[in-house]
Amino acid sequence: MNTQNYQNHRKFYPPHHFIYLPLLLALQIYGIYKSLQNDENQLVWILFSVVIFLLLYLSIMVRQHYALGLQNRLVRLEFKQRYFEMYGKRSDEIEAKLSFGQIAALRFAYDDEFNKLLNKALTENTSGDEIKKAIKNWKGDYHRI
Structure with missing residues (x-):
């Protein structure tokens, strides 16, 4: 483990913070946009938006894991x-x-x-x-x- 200093003290989980969450947010916005259009695939896009919302919700709930880690530090x-x-x-x-x-x-x-x-x-x-x-x-x- 590297010695911690000011430059490296922040902790990000790049797959979560910089790929997964932004991707889900973009897909959620796109799904809502497509579900508001009146075409034959509107129901599919509504379902898509619901599934993406659930994935986004579950990924945010990972923060509970972070809270437990903090509790252990305390x-x-x-x-x-x-x-x-x-x-x-x-x-x-x-x-x-x-x-x-x-x-x-x-x-x-x-x-x-x-x-x-x-x-x-x-x-x-x-x-x-x-x-x-x-x-x-x-x-x-x-x-x-």
Whole structure:
């Protein structure tokens, strides 16, 4: 992976952003234009426009996937903040040793259990599910999408 800097920090998915969406938008406009003309193929063009609209709608719904990715980044950020508040130091080395499942599972533990479960995750490589099962006093997350 390249080192990130100002020139390369933006992330586009070229097939989606620069080919697929513009093509669908152009086809949608063309389909609506053709369906407004009174000829024997008007019903076909209406159906074409509906199908293109559905494809466009589904492609926009891919943004939900992006939202989940962002949510996972926030979970990591919460871990970093919590680790810093508890230990007064950066968590980069610790975070690198944990899977995302382990980090996400640790969110449900209150501070008194967090340290014990974190050490167990680091030494025994317990899974996120095992961490969740080991929590005695569950700290709910009621804001997750």
